[in-house]
Amino acid sequence: MPTGPHPLRRLQHPPSIKVRFMTVTPDNIPGDPRFFVTQGPFELADLARCSGAELRAAKDGGEARRFTGIAPLQSATRAQVSFLDNRRYLPLLEGTDAGAVIVAPAFADKVPAHAAVLVSRAPYQAWARIAALFYPAPPVAPGIHPTAVIGAGCEIDPTAAIGAFAVLGERVRVGAGVDIGTHVSIGAGVEIGARCRIGAHVAISHALLGERVTLLPGARIGQDGFGFAVTPEGFENVPQLGRVILEDGVEIGANSTVDRGSIRDTVIGAGSRLDNLVQIGHNARLGRCCIVVSQAGISGSTELGDFVTVAAQAGLIGHIKIGAKARIGAQCGVMSDVDAGADVIGSPAMPFREFFRNVAFLRRMARKTTQDGGGEKADKA
């Protein structure tokens, strides 16, 4: 809510920041070898096999090539693979120098003659697989860093990796292939299924994690929920006696927070993805494959069905139910139940269609009334 004039507007000339930036080399994008391990080169047949795409030779009959990596359409070279997933970027496709392009069937004949075509009904997924072929995730290096502090009674699979300064309380169980980062704090009794990846500075307590759960740096799982009784002497804590259950394949973004339940569990269903800075209140339950975009918040005891999407900065009040496949728009404020499959937006939430109708109506009417004059001045809030 800016109130004064923009301070930058006072400047006659823009600030003269000097950039002495030495190390940025744009030609290393994507896949800067400082940060990523590269595999390859690969033949076209390798790319088709790994991605499940159908291979069509370049129209100009160019020989089979070897590919060294991936790149966006506008910068790819003959030795690189690119892809088109969005009709909006069609003009870039026509001008690309990429040696091969992944496309949906509808665009296959738009690919330039010099390029091989990898036709896929799921081009984004094919792209993901080819990218992972060239730039595989680094393998987990098993072993417990000598600085880690491991509590009594822990069971740690010998194929798991535990990073520097990690602290595991008593009786923690860590499955096969798990990768626990530096400075991670895991409370007593926590169980972590196979192939989980726990980022730096994550704190977990009172929680059970399935397999292939990923927690990005700074996520907080299992702390006390926001529960207290109001008394004449102030607020009195209500013991939070539930757990957090993160089912298989859940991913939780950086600095997100998931409180443990008070009297039942807080549950994130299998395959669900939470972005950064998301808040999940105590006793909340998300179904399978839900998507919660960054800075959204789900209040205590609210339940989401399967495949629900909650867009960025949306907020859901407590104790409501959101039906399967519902879609909650960005910044939406949801105060009551939402039907399965419904699209809502606005604060308070309403159907998409109604929201945009209201917006258009209000603009038209306010403009008209003001133009009609009538001496009424807009009184600012």
Add this chain to the structure above:
Amino acid sequence: MPTGPHPLRRLQHPPSIKVRFMTVTPDNIPGDPRFFVTQGPFELADLARCSGAELRAAKDGGEARRFTGIAPLQSATRAQVSFLDNRRYLPLLEGTDAGAVIVAPAFADKVPAHAAVLVSRAPYQAWARIAALFYPAPPVAPGIHPTAVIGAGCEIDPTAAIGAFAVLGERVRVGAGVDIGTHVSIGAGVEIGARCRIGAHVAISHALLGERVTLLPGARIGQDGFGFAVTPEGFENVPQLGRVILEDGVEIGANSTVDRGSIRDTVIGAGSRLDNLVQIGHNARLGRCCIVVSQAGISGSTELGDFVTVAAQAGLIGHIKIGAKARIGAQCGVMSDVDAGADVIGSPAMPFREFFRNVAFLRRMARKTTQDGGGEKADKA
């Protein structure tokens, strides 16, 4: 702000996530012994004494029972205590198997005949106390972990606990019974009153904490506020020379941030509760027993009276005053002072009544105008 079709809608069948989840045992809820220490069993008289509730024997004259724990109405057994705080769950009360139920006087005669009744005018508080009787907070284990780094001149009470890899700068004072978690970073000169609980990964600098302050994991207290002068050469930092004062009994949620003052202190009044991911700007002052729900933000130099509630995702501009007992609704955008006792919501903030009147009016008018036809098409933003 979703723009395209919901990606999940493209799927003919929902994803087939396999859940191989091995360790979840729902019968351990609440109070899973992996995570909670249990006390008991207790007699009915113990429960009445600890909670201050009035005891009424079961109508069916069943003998005195011994209780082993607590549970929700729908899953409680004869050896467990349950409670009703919300009229909405009355149907569950009638069907419960709980051996005893805590209720407000108005519901006492709705309790099934087999169950003892604990009648309380503050049933939620009575519940909190009985829950804490069965599942007491684990005691603080005094001592400094051998990996902790303690600066010169620190004064640490011998009854305090300092966790693994904690770092205390010079001259830090730690009171009796304080519990400092793993990986906590405390800057030089910070003072921490008796019985504070500091969660894992908390960072504190330039701050004074009263007694019984609780900071959940990842809270950031006392860092530089967002203050700089705009100059022709860019932005120039203004030294932030105040402190953060957290008075007695304050609680601050996971990953919340409280900036220190620039020229005066940032103060959180006694007993106030901040949820997760809350932002408090420099020089802000909260009165006693304020509640700030998750993802809300209070800008610099704004002042809240006592007992103010700020609901989730609300935002308060800087340099304004919120009167005592005011209530700021979720997602509210407050741009100017709010009177004591007022209820506001909306962005910009307005009285509750006005907000909902506007919402209803707009819906009705937009619908009517569209139905009337008139050839006007909703023009989308």
Add this chain to the structure above:
Amino acid sequence: MPTGPHPLRRLQHPPSIKVRFMTVTPDNIPGDPRFFVTQGPFELADLARCSGAELRAAKDGGEARRFTGIAPLQSATRAQVSFLDNRRYLPLLEGTDAGAVIVAPAFADKVPAHAAVLVSRAPYQAWARIAALFYPAPPVAPGIHPTAVIGAGCEIDPTAAIGAFAVLGERVRVGAGVDIGTHVSIGAGVEIGARCRIGAHVAISHALLGERVTLLPGARIGQDGFGFAVTPEGFENVPQLGRVILEDGVEIGANSTVDRGSIRDTVIGAGSRLDNLVQIGHNARLGRCCIVVSQAGISGSTELGDFVTVAAQAGLIGHIKIGAKARIGAQCGVMSDVDAGADVIGSPAMPFREFFRNVAFLRRMARKTTQDGGGEKADKA
């Protein structure tokens, strides 16, 4: 979204929190010696020189004084310097006891007769410099803490400081005068330019930092972006193969998150300032000297020109462009491109003028319709 009555309203009397706060000494504000190092005293001529202000002797002809510090107008003494930057505080100027006051030329003759006047066209900047003269930032103490873990091939300038329990992966480069806090986690290959300040618990990976970059505690830089393909078997990760580039002079607030790019870089332009709890999605690009206030979020692939301001809790959808010097209001929801220099607010975003016109129109019409009666009752959402 509060639904029930305010719990505090049930109380006849406000909670009786006892405050046993022992250590707060208001007379130490600003510049409590527990937390800040003081320099001085200084002569008026020193203050004028360091700030670039023009010096005018006190009208009452008082002798040259020596100054020991700074203070707000209302508490400053004859040995302290104060300042006025905002017309709203003029009444305080007239009553101040400060021995010297920094003011803009327009207010120079309002300074009381006993006080010297430091006249500056940039009084806030002059204040910043005088404050920094009295309370200089503590110098960096070069050296690597013995507990830090340093990977193979790191190049660390001998003038840099590395804090306790910091972990640097392989081949990390750290420039001259850099200050790395406790518990910092830096991934392999990261480069950190001269005089950067990295706060406690920061995690950095896949990133290149220019000179004088400041990261406040808990910031997360370079983790995986939120990118995945929807498949019949669930969500499949798309490798995130870009980097994060933080140009010279960038500052990022506590617990903010900046995801690395997927196929290009995420770039924060030179001099830009991000407040606490800000989210920056993958591939986003901010120009020079942008300001992003707390809890705002910028979605993937969105681009900001130079000198853009994004106010608190605003959200920008992905794949849009914001022109230079545009100003996005608090809680604004931006769904499409914004022109250079434009001021927008509301959700969806619209020009400031239109937003407040709509607000005023709706209030007037809803009130009028309700007063007219017509038997229509506001139907609550």
